[in-house]
Amino acid sequence: MPFYSEKVLNHFKNPRNVGEIENADGVGEVGNPVCGDIMSFYIKIAPDGKTIQDIKFKTMGCGAAIAVSSIVSEMAKGKTIEEAIKITNALVAQELGGLPPNKMHCSNLGADALHKAIEDYLRKKVSGLDK
Numbered sequence: 001m002p003f004y005s006e007k008v009l010n011h012f013k014n015p016r017n018v019g020e021i022e023n024a025d026g027v028g029e030v031g032n033p034v035c036g037d038i039m040s041f042y043i044k045i046a047p048d049g050k051t052i053q054d055i056k057f058k059t060m061g062c063g064a065a066i067a068v069s070s071i072v073s074e075m076a077k078g079k080t081i082e083e084a085i086k087i088t089n090a091l092v093a094q095e096l097g098g099l100p101p102n103k104m105h106c107s108n109l110g111a112d113a114l115h116k117a118i119e120d121y122l123r124k125k126v127s128g129l130d131k
Contacts, residue, residue: 004063005097007071012063017073019056025124028116030109037061037106039069039113043076045121050080057113064103068110071095076114085118087111 004012024042031038039059046053055077059069072092076084089107093099099107 003100004067007095007097008064008067008099011067011070011096015066015070017056017070017077018058020058021054021056024056024117026117026119026121028113028118028120030113030116032105032109035062035065035105037065037109039065039109041069041073041113041117043114043117043121045081049125050082052076052079052081052084055114055117061109062103062106064099064106065109067096068092068099068106069113072110072114081118081122085115087114 021042021044025045026043027040029038029040037059038061039057042056043052044054045051055073057069057073059066072087075087075095089111092107092110093104
């Protein structure tokens, strides 16, 4: 069994920000066909148009994938879009106190799903679909 830090176990057993945001400003979904993990992130942008006011996720996957989704949601909530887009897989793994080598791909999925949600919001904003 792989070694998980206390923080990983805590976020797996008590995930934060689980759920879906109705009429989300941005939605990002990623999956890994090899391991079967699927992550969806939903973001709500504050009236200032710059800050992630709320974030939720739905993840089907292993304990590491759930922990990664939870920590990514905490890392992004309240941050500006500019700050949140800088959240990388390495930062996610570091924030969790490390992940076993065979679970590092989960941190990629979390950062990627967040980035896709932000890109979805920005695309809607540019095209005027964010009304």
